Amino acid sequence: MTAPLIQFFDEGLPSDHDLLGGKCASLVTMTGAGMPVPPGFAVTTASYDEFVGGSGLSEAIAELLQGLDPDDVASVDGVSQRIRDAICSVDVSQRLRDSFDEAWARLQGRFAEPVPVAVRSSATAEDLPDASFAGQQDTYLWLTQKGEVREHIRKCWASLYTSRAITYRLKNGIPEEGLSMAVAVQKMVSARTAGVAMTMNPSTGDRSKIVIDASWGIGEAVVSGHVTPDNIMLDKVMMTVVNEHIGDKHIELVPDPAQRGLVEVEVSPERRSVRSLDDDELLAVAELAKRAERHYGVPQDIEWAIDRDLPPGENLLLLQARPETVHSSKQQEPKPVTSTIGVSSMTSMLTGAIRLP
């Protein structure tokens, strides 16, 4: 059986990491676990392989990279540009075009009106705890035209050959053979509020907490650090707020129908100082993060959004879940508990300066 060129997140197929890349594999897993993931499909690594294999591109790329010195910045830049131009301009086979057209029609066919999508690269080495490639791959938001989407899929493919990526692979001895990339095409959430959540307190390593960052509009502003979001810490077991800080959310990213894209706008002063999640939504986000952690068995770092068009109770969507990497990569264990069993620990408790409720 040959690998599929396209795989919908919800068609019940296994989440084969090599075929789907990290991001799409995660979306397939989460969808399979019944989590509220916006619908979409993966343009699999089989598509990419067929594209570069069938067009003679792979030989051309190998030739260009032959003997390249990673410290020769000008040469690397030149090679990078030529490869990426080629990926974006070489003809795509009819079979690939057909498979994409059919998937696009199937996705749009689920909705009464055309829906915008996000196109994101899903590399096979992305999101691994030990070698996070995050930021080296691309995200294109709020695309509405089929042609535009096709173009951006190629841009994602091309992002395998940025100067940084080429240099990184050369310096780390990562071979070109088998290098591939999948691309996620996913219905875009028209987010009223969005953000991230982590199922631990990243500053102490305390796993009994959930920390949520939330801001108005589409979540990219939070992820990229362009706004100071609301920051809320909850107890993971009791699901009560431990402390919260209301951020000054001065801008938000919202859809702009006129430009068929997203636009950054100022948030009115009265909305800036209001928490961007109400109590029910806050709990729902925390529950979702907890559910993701329970599913994967390790602390998670999730991206979520609240769709402005969906009714309460159904409007919270999970955009991404990945193992919490920042904290575990630092090997920063929680402060060990010093308390021991027995009466002597009561003595220390009584004679030490303790603060009680």
Place this chain on the structure above:
Amino acid sequence: MTSDSTTAMKSFPGAADIPVPEGAEGWEQLYPYYLPFREGDGSEDKFWFCDSQHWPTAFKPFETIGGEFAVKCLGQYNTRHLIIPPANGIEFKIHLGYLYMSPIAVAPEDIAARVPEFERRVGYYFGNWDRLLDDWRVKVRGTIAEMEALSFEPLPEMVPFEDIESGKAKDGSEVLLEGYDRLIQLAYQNWQYHFEFLNLGYLAYLDFFTFAKEAFPDIPDQAIAKMVQGVDMELFRPDDELKELAVLAHELGLQAGFEHTDDVAGTLAAIGALPGGDRWIARYEAAHDPWFNFTVGNGFYGHDKYWVDHQEIPLGYIKDYLRRVDAGQSILRPKDELIAERDRIIGEYRSLLDADTLPVFDAKRGLAATAYPYVENHNFYIEHWTMGVFWRKVRELDSVLRGAGFWQNENDILYLTRGEVRDALFDYVTGWGVGSESVGPRYWPAEIERRAKIVAALQTQRPQPALNTPPAEITEPFTQMLWGITTEQVQSWLSDDDSEGGAIKGMAASPGLVEGRARVVYHADDLGQVQEGEILVATITAPSWGPVFGKIKATVTDIGGMMSHAAIVCREYGLPAVTGTGNGSTTIQTGQLIRVDGNSGRVEILEG
């Protein structure tokens, strides 16, 4: 919260700065000489906080007995039994009718020397917990049985002839005198027993608490409480009995018998006459001993009403429960759900610990879960049962002296100190013995009238939360745990601005967020006004208010911490609670729409 570290340390008023309410002049003379502050006793240099949690009303002279016995016996366990390294007992004084306390710290240089004995003694108790606690129940029940057997009867016209025959050679007055001394002695005995396990229960709880705060920084206090609290508690048994009686009445179709529960005899006769009524009455009577030895107060006041003596109270509660069962509501506590929720919480925190820490968690939680239920259950044995019998015997004595013309009104005995009662008894038996008149009937009525006016005047003024200058930091663990006296609490008492946005701040004692109409209740007698779905706002609550907790949506109290009765009962009933607000009952008015956030400890008045 403001961060101005430069503000000068503010102080509470000194005792002498508080005005004496009009008509209360000379109040000091109502109490034994050692209770009021005295000039030059050094009390101005100490920080005192008012225990209005246990003693919210100004003392009548006899009622100081509860405060004196309780706080003395609490102290003896720290100081003389367990040798708690940093803490001796708590000094106590009465000022303007209210009880003020000042914990006695051990000098830092003496702490280390106390450790070996402390560890030996506490280790022994925890190592022999079950046996010693079984013995405790026997001791306490024995005391109550002996107290119950005391009898105070008027003296007869003449000594019976049998006593002549037997050569008894005593006139019976000794029964009154010895009986009174024994009554006081037995109360004292059970107050000593009261604290045998209480300090240990708190100690085990604090040990687990400290560990949990270290393992899970910022873990909510209520999570810790939920992990060690019992579900099948003796303290909840009286209320559970009423619920079961209501369910039985529903099954037997006895509704018609409950028309006029204020008429106890009539109600019981009406129920007994209905088909199946005798079965219900038998079940009802079986519940009396001991579960109706339950007070609507807290056991410390002579006016507290006990179910067994005022059966219109439990009958009214049963009627109310019955109405709800008839309406298809479930009134029984969801014990299985409570246990499942507790197990979930324990399981989830456990799953976050590594292999080295897990055994420590299990040991400490296990010890706290063994020791902590005592902290709640003892309340039934002492405050309810022992004190219920005690006050009944005091009323018997009151009746004897009233019958001898010492005073006119029921419970006037409470205007005498317990030493003066002894004097009055001797006065009574002397007059009777010598065949003349006792002095009491000419002395006490006017004196009692004078004292009653002073007490009434004292009761018009609320106590100060504290006196004098607080220490920079409150570190004594029992003070924090038992009374909720923390550095933050003291600072919030001292700050006049009641936090931002007019919200009332207290302790997040039981989780949940609700809105509803407030019902402010100052006395147990007013509990009947509480309507279904209201939010109870009170100075304090007593666990015997149980039936009301089945009706309300949330509770707000002025006084009390995580382990106050309101907090415990609300967690048990799954209701939000904010405790220790300081001024909730005076700020909120009945009928106002309020929002109670038991997660953050905030109460907001939404509309008048």
